[in-house]
Amino acid sequence: MTDPAVPPVLRLDDMSVSYRIRGRAVPVLSQVNLSIAKGEVYGLVGESGSGKSTVALAVQRVLPANGRMSGGRALINGRDVGALDRAALLQMRAREVAMVFQDPGRALNPSITIGRQVAEAFEILGASGHEARRRAEEMLTRVRISSPARVMERYPHQLSGGMQQRVVIAMALAKDPSLLILDEPTTGLDATIEAEILDLVDTLRREFGASILFISHNLGAIAGLCDRVGVLYAGRLVEEGPVRDLFADPRHPYTAGLLRCLPRPGLRKDLAPLDTIPGFPPAPGSIPVGCVFAPRCALADETCRTIDPPLVTTGAGRVSRCHHHDRVGDLPHAVPRAAAGTLAPAGASTGTPVLELTALSKTYGSAPYAVQALRDVSLRLMPGQTLGLVGESGSGKSTLAHALLGLIAPDAGGGMALDGAALAPEVRRRTAEQIKTLQIVFQNPDSALNRSHSVRRLIGRAITRLGGLKGAQREAQVTRLLESVRLTARQLSARPRQLSGGMKQRVAVARAFAGNPRLVVCDEPTSALDVSVQAAILNLLAELQAERQVAYLLISHDLGVVRYLSDWIAVLYLGRLLEVGPAARVLDGPHHPYTEALLSAAPSVSGERTGRIRLTGAIPSGVSPPAGCLFHTRCPRRIGPICDTEEPPFTADAHGHAIRCHLPRAELGRSLAPATA
Template sequence: MSRTSTISPDAAEASPALELDDLSVAYTVRGRDLPVLANVSLTIARGEAYGLVGESGSGKSTVALALQRVLPANGRICGGYARVAGKDVAELGAAELRRMRAKDVAMVFQDPGKALNPSLTVGRQMAEVFEILGSSGSEARKRGEEMLGRVRISDPARVMASFPHQLSGGMQQRVVIAMALAKDPALLILDEPTTGLDATIEAEVLDLVDTLRQEFGAAVLFISHNLAAVASLCNRVGVLYAGKLVEEGPARELFSDPRHPYTAGLLRCLPRAGFKGGAALDNIPGFPPPPGSITSGCVFAPRCGLVQDRCRIDEPPLYEVGNGRGSRCHFHDRVDDLPRMSEAPPVNTPERGPEVEPVLKLEHLSKTYTLPGNRKVQALRDVSLTLDPGETLGLVGESGSGKSTLANLVLGLAEHDEGGRIDLDGKPIPADVHARPREAVKAIQIVFQNPDSALNRAHTVKHLIGRAVEKLAGIAGKQRDSRVRHLLEAVRLTPRQLPAKPRQLSGGMKQRVAVARAFAADPRVIVCDEPTSALDVSVQSAILNLLSELQAERQVSYILISHDLGVVRHLSDRIAVMYLGRLMEIGPARSVIEGPHHPYTEALLSAAPTVTGERGARIRLEGQIPSPIDPPSGCVFNTRCPRKFAKICETEEPPFVLDDEGHAIRCHLPREKLGRGRKMEGVAVGEAGA
């Protein structure tokens, strides 16, 4: 008899939404069982939000798969149990399992674009959910529209008639959340739901989930490597490492006073305070162990700065270290003594001033696309800026603001409109990359967001970097091989990685290969397009330190595109803020962050979560970014601006006013009335997670 059959409906309703008791999961590979989860125990009460954090490969996603019994064919629960709403998932028959998945558990994935069917309207997909739950066609559509309204979509009828590609990323995620909550689940699983979203949209999604959690009473399991997002949403947090729960406790206490070296190491990796030129981000040395490779002692011992002989022999139990807190560390009372694992990178500040020739100068760049029906879309409008040797310019703004378009113009992947001009080292270069001389192509390179899509999986590391050296730098033979080894050493990889293919490397190693390839021809400018957004915080810190070291060594200039304001502040000399193709603000990083700043910049900063779980009053931007096909008159931000004060905002475009420090703001408000950076626990607003 199944264990679930003895549980009455009333008892099931009173039971926790999720119980894991010594849950162990193994994957069978080449006849061997490799443990990926070992004796994981946790409980999530109904209406509670629980965060699960840890590096890639720690077992976070395996937990989500195991509790729904959707593990790969070679995976199995080999110990303990998982109960959802009182039902042991391992004991459910096929029909009971389908009912449990249909009613008790809902999951929101990282990419809403892949979770929605691009060939069906949102209305058809919403109605399908309610039809499965037993509603008729007309009733299902009505309930679907009502559900969209409950996730704060202002025009549900329009969205129901739309296809997914016609919605913004944040709107798509709201639709997916609406579909997940339609069945009133006991447990809502969020698997990296905000990765890749802008700061404002991320804040909206997290606020929405928190509101709906309270409204519906559903428990939330939030899986993420974004520690700040977890801190802002979750009541309690569990830290996974190599398949073991190494620390658990209330979110605010755990992040402010970690009692395990691994948790402390993750927090030290975050760019939490200060500006460029300060201390290097700390990192966690080495890599997580392969499943089953550590059979005795503490799984974190090979990477721990507090390791003793005892740690390699005796596996630590989960010590009680406070009210509702546990740590799997023999020396949990000495975590504050954990030594730093990285040194400050060298700082080689280049000479700057009016007499120094910029390496890159953009003058009056605009980009207009023509749509069917001869409709014009101005993706970029009259952008002028400079980039000095050895300088990093951070480029921020919501999706659709023009950041990627500007990067494409700089790279020559798109041609700017007539009247614009790009100068490299004081000389104009053609708009089209194919018309540019070899030296100009070599001088401007890019590091993409996702190394998996940027690196050809069929080739070895030696070939990937060697081809760039040969094609861009014109170096062949033994000189090429020597150059490849030198680049590999510069990005802290070894010759052992030369014969490896990308699939054999970790995410951090792949991004290092991408960085090495970008440096193959000694470029003058590198566009870094979200270079760390898909990486764990431990890997992110290593890549950010690497970029700082290579810049100091080679005096290369960066254009850094990122929605993570903590990363932008840590690396940037200056920051440019874009909205609807317009440059709204540009200036020294400290001036932009601490203010006075544009109302749009102020809203972006207020939306960024912090690992303290607290932030000042968030400035909410109503509505969506207007369509570039029909942009607002006057100030392009006036339709969403919380500081709009007069008709002039709707009729006249504000001037771009520059102060003595090179800080320019495009706003009708006088500077003395613009926002200033607010302090929270000694850290300026804008602190962001990884």
């Protein structure tokens, strides 16, 4: 229980922040109040642009040059950050507050070894060179990095994303901070690595006694780690309370909307669309009166549009900024597709596959340092169906996609066929029709779209190159594609920087459909998006698939997304297929022990972490993969020497559900609980 005599580690009193843009002060945070007690983990959620990262920057006084705290105050350990002089501010940043950013690759210097970078953190605090290096190795051990001495000699690019994040956390904890700020620390990580990082943070906060401000759009991660959660919308704190109580019974329509956007257990694309939050977040300072959420709220009335709702108590330790907090449960869900009649069943399971891979392999390098990134991968995908491809980083997912797109040539001996016709290994040797038929939607639309081109040019150029249309015909097709992805003519002249993340991804989807493709590779198409935007994009992909009978190869580490959109699922490990089958059978079991571990690692908004299967050891090197079963070095179900020496058979049942394991199918596990996003 919190001691009332001890001041909170972080306290915000009516804190407001504004940015000066074109000579005008634009508010981005308005009268935010929150506190974090010693040893407490406080989650902060909300869509992009809600002000989450601005909170993190403001409490450290590292706002951009055009930003300033326009009202209220931020206190760390009882001291007003805004009143500190330069020397005291530097001391506070050096010893009391540490921050871990979303992308560890950018936080680490690529030209300096890991050991030097971690040791430098201790040297800044006064340790000698030898002592700093000893403490650096000790800290790497504490963040569960095996063989820390060897890791210290490596450079950042030689480490996986999960290892890089552990190094950054080690550097942050070097100064034993009283406040640790984590800004989207698990975005882009595999489910197993994400679960390990969250476990690590939970363990370290108990060891160090640090308070944590955890910023994330991953509601499952928030539920699994945090004690309390605050919900930000358009710079206002609209709801706050104990995380499990709040997620189980939200009392603000925005919180309820975020939770409903998640793919729910048992919900598939053919049953119902995902719930979405209509409209878009308002521009900062654009709603001067009334509730900031009123333009998007199904409960809004004239009172909401004219009177700013106060924070009201809705339970023990809970507050909500809503006039109708007692009616949130009345919000309607999306109409089931059976009633709406908007989505036809998935494509037929017989006939010519749109994609067929036969014994596809890919080897990088040459002996003795050859890495077999893919090994004898055979898959079929029918028109109008989605194949979900899952596995940890390094499993071969991207290599398979690159081979399919003709960006790399697979090894001789395998085969690829598109609509029954052989697919040349290199894109320059493929026909124009094959290039048009096979398209991709990338993870990050910012990198995929030319920033200097308008939406009209981005889509129009693809139409001309893939379809040969020009002039009025091209303009008509641009309009049709925009309408199909739920954009309007107003966006035609806009450039990517003027669009939201969801709008940019819609433009990327429209461009991929410019040539009426038969197969679209979706490479983590929603991992960088908020849950509300993710739901809209997944609904769009499902509707376009039903309308055009296009097939998707979906690469994702989000098992909630895979569960919702996939008809079939393939599980890769070290380039080898361990399991393939209909989505329901792979997810509900019996399934391979590796699949079981992936499912158990998926976070849930219930916050329950029971049944988690922890994989021991690191993923083996592709240069010297294990003999026998590739997974036996980490497998919790290993049965004996046969796993070490003999590769398991890849056997399928009558439904086409194949599992590569020595264990009899009757002894393989079933999912303890459905995985959610």
